Amino acid sequence: MNHKVDLKNLTLPALEQFLRGQGKERFRALQVFKWIYQQDARTFEEMTNISKELRAELAETAYISNLEAEAVEVGGDGTRKYLFNLGDGHAVESVLIPIEGRNTVCISSQVGCAMACEFCLTGTFKLTRNLTTAEIVNQIMAVRHDVRESGEEIRNIVMMGMGEPLHNLDNVIPAIQIMIDGNGLQLSNRRVTVSTCGLVPEMERLGREIPNVNLAVSLNATTDELRNRIMPINRRYPIKALLQACREFPLPGRRKVTFEYVMIGGINDSLDDAKRLLRLISDIPNKVNLIPFNEHKGCGFKAPTQAAIDAFHTFLIDRHVTVITRDSRGGDISAACGQLKGKLEKGKSDLVTV
Numbered sequence: 001m002n003h004k005v006d007l008k009n010l011t012l013p014a015l016e017q018f019l020r021g022q023g024k025e026r027f028r029a030l031q032v033f034k035w036i037y038q039q040d041a042r043t044f045e046e047m048t049n050i051s052k053e054l055r056a057e058l059a060e061t062a063y064i065s066n067l068e069a070e071a072v073e074v075g076g077d078g079t080r081k082y083l084f085n086l087g088d089g090h091a092v093e094s095v096l097i098p099i100e101g102r103n104t105v106c107i108s109s110q111v112g113c114a115m116a117c118e119f120c121l122t123g124t125f126k127l128t129r130n131l132t133t134a135e136i137v138n139q140i141m142a143v144r145h146d147v148r149e150s151g152e153e154i155r156n157i158v159m160m161g162m163g164e165p166l167h168n169l170d171n172v173i174p175a176i177q178i179m180i181d182g183n184g185l186q187l188s189n190r191r192v193t194v195s196t197c198g199l200v201p202e203m204e205r206l207g208r209e210i211p212n213v214n215l216a217v218s219l220n221a222t223t224d225e226l227r228n229r230i231m232p233i234n235r236r237y238p239i240k241a242l243l244q245a246c247r248e249f250p251l252p253g254r255r256k257v258t259f260e261y262v263m264i265g266g267i268n269d270s271l272d273d274a275k276r277l278l279r280l281i282s283d284i285p286n287k288v289n290l291i292p293f294n295e296h297k298g299c300g301f302k303a304p305t306q307a308a309i310d311a312f313h314t315f316l317i318d319r320h321v322t323v324i325t326r327d328s329r330g331g332d333i334s335a336a337c338g339q340l341k342g343k344l345e346k347g348k349s350d351l352v353t354v
């Protein structure tokens, strides 16, 4: 058992406290923090502006973790899907989506997920465990390492991979604090998006503790009857309560709540659904992401027809809603959440091992 402290679990104030506990000056924490996040230092040896004695002391009580990709799947459109082995027999995935030179990384927050949404492959794995703050941050750092090799940077982070981020807020909040720290990963909070299936009290906590992050809500149904069926969380926090939490969420100026809507053939893809959706969200600054359902084994749902997608999309656009219908980006590499892990468990033959 490793009793040393993983420094990547600590925000800058927490690192200051940790080092103060060892009788060290406050500025030491800033030095170490910058080495870790800006210089990507993986050992204390690399921290050359810190005395040899302190480096040796740190190595006695702490370590700096990393994630190495076990497999990377590269899509024809440049999308890269990473599978990270967590070292305890579990794995999570992250996806790099290069959109017009703006690299967006979609990261995971849990191994599996407890929310059991009926259309989602991750949901079928159930929740195994929460990711630590370090494991969340390390997904970004591992992808950044790759991206920097081609002289680029990461612009956006979306927490839409495996797991429900708001079900792991105790680790997600420090991870976001590290992402947006000017001495840490130096991302603007406007460039971080947290996606939720609708944990209402946790939405309020997130907004209170980290105002100005972007919020995405996985809505997927326009009646409680259907949402109760395909997203069990709705039985606890029905649509009305969820939308009220959206209205109260402290968004960055002039930003919009993104409503994710997985279109499932014959279930939620009619024009009546589109009309109800418009009514529900019209008094919230909004944009809509339509995500055509990707058929997968073990789930009886069907993909929507192209005609249904087009009609839904056009109905909303004609009423001045900003709508993006997710293209097949990542479709050829199974970017819908959880699907890479599903594949990996069936066999690694179609993955590029790195």
Ligand code: SF4
Binding pocket: 113, 114, 115, 116, 117, 120, 121, 122, 123, 124, 161, 162, 163, 164, 197, 218, 337
């Ligand atoms: S859609 Fe999201 S919240 Fe629902 S089961 Fe999948 S990972 Fe969990």
